[in-house]
Amino acid sequence: MTVNLLDFDAQGLEAYVAGLGEPRFRARQVLRWIHQCGESDFARMTDLAKSLRGRLASEADVRAPQVVGDSLAADGTRKWLVKVDGANAVETVFIPERARGTLCISSQAGCVLDCAFCATGKQGFNRNLSTAEIVGQLWLARNALEGSGAAREATRAITNVVMMGMGEPLLNLDQVLPALRLMLDDHAYGLSRRRVTVSTSGVVPAMDRLREECPVALAVSLHAPQDALRDQLVPLNRKYPLRVLLAACNRYLERAPRDFVTFEYVMLDGVNDSDAQARELAGIARRVRSKFNLIPFNPFSGTAFRRSPAERIQRFAEILQSAGVTVTTRKTRGDGIDAACGQLAGDVSDRTRRTRVTRRLRPAAELNA
Numbered sequence: 585m586t587v588n589l590l591d592f593d594a595q596g597l598e599a600y601v602a603g604l605g606e607p608r609f610r611a612r613q614v615l616r617w618i619h620q621c622g623e624s625d626f627a628r629m630t631d632l633a634k635s636l637r638g639r640l641a642s643e644a645d646v647r648a649p650q651v652v653g654d655s656l657a658a659d660g661t662r663k664w665l666v667k668v669d670g671a672n673a674v675e676t677v678f679i680p681e682r683a684r685g686t687l688c689i690s691s692q693a694g695c696v697l698d699c700a701f702c703a704t705g706k707q708g709f710n711r712n713l714s715t716a717e718i719v720g721q722l723w724l725a726r727n728a729l730e731g732s733g734a735a736r737e738a739t740r741a742i743t744n745v746v747m748m749g750m751g752e753p754l755l756n757l758d759q760v761l762p763a764l765r766l767m768l769d770d771h772a773y774g775l776s777r778r779r780v781t782v783s784t785s786g787v788v789p790a791m792d793r794l795r796e797e798c799p800v801a802l803a804v805s806l807h808a809p810q811d812a813l814r815d816q817l818v819p820l821n822r823k824y825p826l827r828v829l830l831a832a833c834n835r836y837l838e839r840a841p842r843d844f845v846t847f848e849y850v851m852l853d854g855v856n857d858s859d860a861q862a863r864e865l866a867g868i869a870r871r872v873r874s875k876f877n878l879i880p881f882n883p884f885s886g887t888a889f890r891r892s893p894a895e896r897i898q899r900f901a902e903i904l905q906s907a908g909v910t911v912t913t914r915k916t917r918g919d920g921i922d923a924a925c926g927q928l929a930g931d932v933s934d935r936t937r938r939t940r941v942t943r944r945l946r947p948a949a950e951l952n953a
Contacts, residue, residue: 660679663676712759722742826868849865
């Protein structure tokens, strides 16, 4: 099997090139051709020595995952189904907006966390993705949206990357970190730390490691203001309860590129959307510099959850805002092609043999009675 150069960040590529007996600066040239230009044909990497191009052609390749599905929604959202092996395919979503274009990338085939309201978690888990399979989604999307080659347009379609696709990124940190470093590298994708966001359900030790090794913007899937409800919605909370999670958020902020953590909060009718729960969230905001992103629930087959009515979401946001909390309500994008938040499911061979069950939670008022 040839070496896949998409698996290497700059340091890894330098070591590989040095192993071929070449000076380390060649790694920067190869990095630019692969990631800035989207090139996979070594013969077209014209500033490399002919001998090196021949050596690379015989021993290495640029092997991105295979696109097996490409869907476009009426609102411009585009979703690719990307085959990563014979049994698994993941989903990657591009969301165009007037001032930016955001690419949502997957980090695992399936997800082991089984959050109650997420389609990915309902299908179980197969494996972690490799660095090549992670950054390969960005490589494919840029080529599809911007073309490839040295003459690629200077105006980039993808301005932001969010690790919010299938899987929990912080449970695959050994492969995610090199991918993040490539996203930030000026010889690769050149994104700022503020424009790369990692989302987590709250894997506290990995949050601390990310803080030390590659601090980018952080989003935390919160979804409940107290432990009893969050234990049901986000089972990981039983291991890392809110007290522990919020302390980790404050540690992260010491090195974060932004001066706040984004708390993601999916709005579930009669479950986590009461006035009292909004006031509890305001209390959390006083403990951690944060902003809240309210996400109208996006339904999927087999779920018993319902989206909170628009009036309820607005009232919830107003309570937070009146307490001085910065709040946004996410506009639902791509739901016509099942590309909205929480809907990504891909095609995963589930080795967890998880039983697909419909969760029925009692309203929070009953849980707290």
